[in-house]
Amino acid sequence: MKKRASVFLWAGGIISGLMLCIILLGCFWTPYDPTAMDPKAKFCAPSLTHLLGTDNFGRDIFSRVVDGAGTSFFIALCVVAIGCAAGILIGSLCGYYGGLPDLILTRVCDSITAFPSFLLALVIVTVAGPGTENIILALGILFIPSFARIVRSEFARCRELNYIKSARLMGAGGARILFRHILPNTFPVLCSAITIGFNNAVLSEASMSFLGIGIQPPYASLGSMLSDSQSFLHSAPWYALGTGGAIVLLILGFSLLSEGLQLKGQR
Amino acid sequence: MASVLHVKDLRVHFYDAAPDRFAVDGLNLTVAQGEIVGLVGESGSGKTVTAMSISGLLPREKAQVSGSITLDGHEIFACSDQEILDILGDELGVVFQEPMTSMDPVMRIGPQIEECLLNHRRLSKAQRRQLALEAMAQVELPEPERVYRKYPHELSGGMLQRVMIAAAIVSRPKLLLADEPTTALDVSVQAEILALLKKLNRETGMAILLISHDLHVVRKLCTRVAVMQRGKLVEDRPVEDIFRDPRHLYTQQLIAAIPGRDRHLF
Numbered sequence: 334m335k336k337r338a339s340v341f342l343w344a345g346g347i348i349s350g351l352m353l354c355i356i357l358l359g360c361f362w363t364p365y366d367p368t369a370m371d372p373k374a375k376f377c378a379p380s381l382t383h384l385l386g387t388d389n390f391g392r393d394i395f396s397r398v399v400d401g402a403g404t405s406f407f408i409a410l411c412v413v414a415i416g417c418a419a420g421i422l423i424g425s426l427c428g429y430y431g432g433l434p435d436l437i438l439t440r441v442c443d444s445i446t447a448f449p450s451f452l453l454a455l456v457i458v459t460v461a462g463p464g465t466e467n468i469i470l471a472l473g474i475l476f477i478p479s480f481a482r483i484v485r486s487e488f489a490r491c492r493e494l495n496y497i498k499s500a501r502l503m504g505a506g507g508a509r510i511l512f513r514h515i516l517p518n519t520f521p522v523l524c525s526a527i528t529i530g531f532n533n534a535v536l537s538e539a540s541m542s543f544l545g546i547g548i549q550p551p552y553a554s555l556g557s558m559l560s561d562s563q564s565f566l567h568s569a570p571w572y573a574l575g576t577g578g579a580i581v582l583l584i585l586g587f588s589l590l591s592e593g594l595q596l597k598g599q600r
Numbered sequence: 601m602a603s604v605l606h607v608k609d610l611r612v613h614f615y616d617a618a619p620d621r622f623a624v625d626g627l628n629l630t631v632a633q634g635e636i637v638g639l640v641g642e643s644g645s646g647k648t649v650t651a652m653s654i655s656g657l658l659p660r661e662k663a664q665v666s667g668s669i670t671l672d673g674h675e676i677f678a679c680s681d682q683e684i685l686d687i688l689g690d691e692l693g694v695v696f697q698e699p700m701t702s703m704d705p706v707m708r709i710g711p712q713i714e715e716c717l718l719n720h721r722r723l724s725k726a727q728r729r730q731l732a733l734e735a736m737a738q739v740e741l742p743e744p745e746r747v748y749r750k751y752p753h754e755l756s757g758g759m760l761q762r763v764m765i766a767a768a769i770v771s772r773p774k775l776l777l778a779d780e781p782t783t784a785l786d787v788s789v790q791a792e793i794l795a796l797l798k799k800l801n802r803e804t805g806m807a808i809l810l811i812s813h814d815l816h817v818v819r820k821l822c823t824r825v826a827v828m829q830r831g832k833l834v835e836d837r838p839v840e841d842i843f844r845d846p847r848h849l850y851t852q853q854l855i856a857a858i859p860g861r862d863r864h865l866f
Contacts, residue, residue: 495701502655503767504689504719517706 338596345589352583356406359399367392367400367553376569385575388558389565394572398579401553405583408469409534413527415473420480421523425511427481428488439485442478450475454537458546468547472537476530483526487519521598528591532584539580555580603670604775604807605631605654610667612649612658612831623649623663625831631775634805636798638818638839640854641828647811650828651779654809655694656684672774689716693768693806697780699760703752709763710748716771735770736763738803739796758789762796769800776800776808782817794821815858819843827851 364384371391379386385394423442427435445453457471488511491497500514541547542556550557555576562572612624624646631637639647652658654669656676669676672691676684688694693716696702704712713732717723723731729748736744739762752760761781768776778797782790798821801808812818818825818839825842827835827850834848846852 495696495698496704498657499694499696499702499764500704500715502657502688502692502694503715504685504687505715506685506719509719514704514707518704520706 338593341589341593341596343593345586345591345593347586348582349586349590352402352586353406355399356403359396359403363393363396363399365393365396367396369393376565378569379571379575386569386571388561388569388572394558394575397553397558398555398575401548401555401558401576402579402583404465404548404553405535405538405555405580408465408472408538409531411469412472412476412534412538413530415469416476416480416530417523417527419473419477420482421484421516423477424481424484425488425516428485429492429507429511429515431489435485438481442481445475445478451537451540454541455546458541463546463549465548468538468541472534472541475537476534480526480530483522484519487522488515491515491518521594525591525595525598528587528594532587532591535580535583535587555583603630603632604635604672605629605809606668606670607650607654608668608670610650610653610669611665612646612653613664614662615664616662622831624653627667627828627831627833629826629833629836631807631809633774633807634801635824636801636808636810636822638822638825639809639811639828640813640815640818640825642813642854644830645828646831647813647828648779649831651694651777651809651811655688655692655777686720689773690720690771691774693771693773693776695761695764695768695776695778695781698784699757699764700752700784702764703760705752707751708748709750709752709755712752713748713763713767713770715767720771731770732766735766738769738800739763739766741766757785758792761785761789761793765793765796765800769804769806772804772806774807776806777811778808779811780813781810783812783814790817791820797821815854827854 374387374391377383377387383393427438454471458467461467500510539556542554543560547556548554558576565572607629610624610627611622613622641647710732714728717728733744741747741762782793822839825839829850835851846855
């Protein structure tokens with residue numbers, strides 16, 4: 334068990350680290366301008382000049398993948414940050430204090446989860462209009478319930494523990510107990526929730542862009558590139574493979590990390 | 601002598617119990633300054649519920665409480681939540697039964713001892729640390745400086761119980777509420793902890809209310825014993841009197857139940 338956990342952690346760490354390095358590098362430098370078109374170099378197969386080939390407008394796919402992965406990464410990070418922060422706030426208050434507010438907020442979260450989440454994101458984006466901020470907002474709201482539920486159950490469990498009672502008997506106030514005593518003890522659970530949430534956020538963003546309501550052209554996004562590449566599956570299979578591969582790697586790395594963390598936590 | 605704790609006609613009724621069944625039924629108890637009082641009785645006799653009422657830990661939605669508890673002049677049931685927070689850890693220190701689960705596993709020992717000071721005094725970090733180290737020395741923890749930086753899982757049960765006591769006494773409370781402080785420890789460590797409590801009582805004049813079902817422990821430590829049965833106080837007298845001449849039948853049974861050297865257990 335221990336060995337498997339460390340294999341997962343290592344593999345996940347290497348893949349995620351590599352992706353992160355490429356994304357960071359992509360913030361400052363890409364081999365080509367990701368939006369520059371070159372009519373003479375349409376549908377070039379992968380070669381040393383174009384690592385992953387070029388698309389129907391002659392744009393370098395590798396540069397676009399790096400750029401798109403960066404955007405996806407940034408969006409997923411913001412989404413998880415919103416979901417996590419709001420989830421911790423709601424979950425901690427509900428779990429620790431309980432009572433009527435807990436009942437109401439839990440039901441609200443339940444009803445949000447009862448909707449197909451994608452539909453809800455579609456509604457929000459349709460109302461607010463497409464754009465990076467709106468996608469982040471829509472997905473962020475959708476991610477609150479799952480975090481809130483996890484945090485709530487952890488806080489409800491910790492509330493009854495002796496050392497929390499003991500802290501209360503030493504005169505610690507509500508905020509201090511919530512965030513200084515209980516929150517650090519929920520860290521292992523929170524960690525895997527964050528990694529899983531990150532994966533879901535990457536996938537959701539890609540699906541939304543795939544449907545055309547995410548990042549708008551000409552800016553690169555893994556989802557919209559994958560959608561474009563469908564038309565050229567026969568003539569330029571590298572287009573779909575390169576973009577799809579990037580999504581897989583981005584998610585695989587974090588999945589392995591979270592799996593490893595969970596296995597390590599079970600010991 | 602002035603009384604630190606005065607419990608008058610305390611009645612606790614849990615809503616999910618039968619209407620005529622009181623967890624604590626008309627308890628009167630006084631602890632004077634510098635006194636060590638033992639509260640004994642079998643499981644379910646209401647000892648811990650009494651302790652929980654005194655420390656305000658009793659969930660209000662689960663139990664109905666009447667009577668009065670005066671802790672160093674403060675009427676507990678008349679206090680607001682904030683006033684109770686101000687009393688807890690400052691005038692009243694509490695030591696639990698299980699030292700292993702009573703410490704925050706992800707916090708170092710030092711800050712946990714300083715918790716009371718942080719909540720009640722305006723002190724600099726260095727001053728807090730100084731007081732914590734003094735309290736650690738007082739409970740005879742070896743190498744306080746080193747233990748200060750450790751995590752709970754790195755210490756033994758006996759050491760953790762000393763840490764718990766240090767955390768409870770660091771702000772010099774008037775009353776220490778010790779709920780079976782030695783039950784989870786092995787016998788030789790028990791004796792050390794009891795000696796330590798006695799020493800602290802002698803040196804600082806802090807009153808101790810010791811809750812226990814172990815009459816040996818009570819006899820060693822206490823000056824006065826209160827015996828509880830089914831929520832009622834059945835006997836409340838100086839410790840030697842009770843052991844020499846137990847008046848109530850239940851007290852006689854409790855004393856007879858102490859395993860002796862010349863008696864066979866099975």
